Amino acid sequence: MEQIKIGVSACLLGREVRYNGGHAHDRYITDTLGKYFDFVPVCPETEAGFGVPREAMRLVGDPENPRLVTVNTGKDMTDRLLAWARRRVRELERENLCGFIFKANSPSSGMERVKVYSAKGMPVKKGVGLFARTFMLHFPRIPVEEDGRLHDPELRENFIERVFTLARWRKVLEDNPTPHRLVQFHTEHKLLIMAHSEKICLDMGKLVARVHDLNLSSALEQYEDLLMRALKLKATVRKHTNVLQHMMGYFKKVLTGDEKRELLEVIEDYRKGYVPLIVPVTLMKHYVRKYNEPYLARQVYLNPHPLELKLRNHA
Incomplete structure (x- = not known):
């Protein structure tokens, strides 16, 4: 697959665009994800013309509809930033983005739990950055994440899995x-x-079964919506165990007694948290090759993203 294009807060790429002239370079993003992703940098404050360095800003007022105000002089910059944000998301439509990584806690780019200050100066972590909110409303199906949350193994895997899946889906639409x-x-x-x-998988199956009776464009739109809603939900140990046991059923007539016991033991070890998901998946891939199981050989589940990212290596 070609490099996948995703948006990223520019400071996370090492660009010195923060209010104090610094950056927030995240080497996992640039050095690891950079091998697979083509980054489209976005810095709301500088692109909206606020300059570097600049007075710090924060969200104030109603957490559901906050204002962006400078900290020392109290200037309201909300309308200016929102006008830029609405133009920018329309421009980003041309980029065919498959994801976006925002800068956490930013009043413009924070995805969640951004501080919003009351009139008395007391903050609550209930806000969303103005650009991040605009982006997510404009592109509701595009996977988004924050730099800090990417250090959580489960959140990281979920985000990257969604990005790769959306890229594969976009390839279908392009062809x-x-x-x-x-x-x-x-x-x-x-x-x-x-x-x-x-x-949701059952709902998608019913949609696909009726595709010849539906308007294709409408069916593709519905399918994409269901696909991205499903993948946004957490893939738990219980759900993975269910899938692994389901896959094992395809070998019930060919596995030897020892092989069946080994596979059951490895799946159970995964369920109990003794080994990471990569262990039963690797054994399953071995049996897929050994017994030439055609249906399972086609399953993206066995290789949803590059092995080098080690996303399934955490217990």
């Missing part, structure tokens, strides 16, 4: 999609979706 290609994509991703939501 003159047909009902057959939709069926093929769903077949390949079925177990991956099951690991997030068995219910």
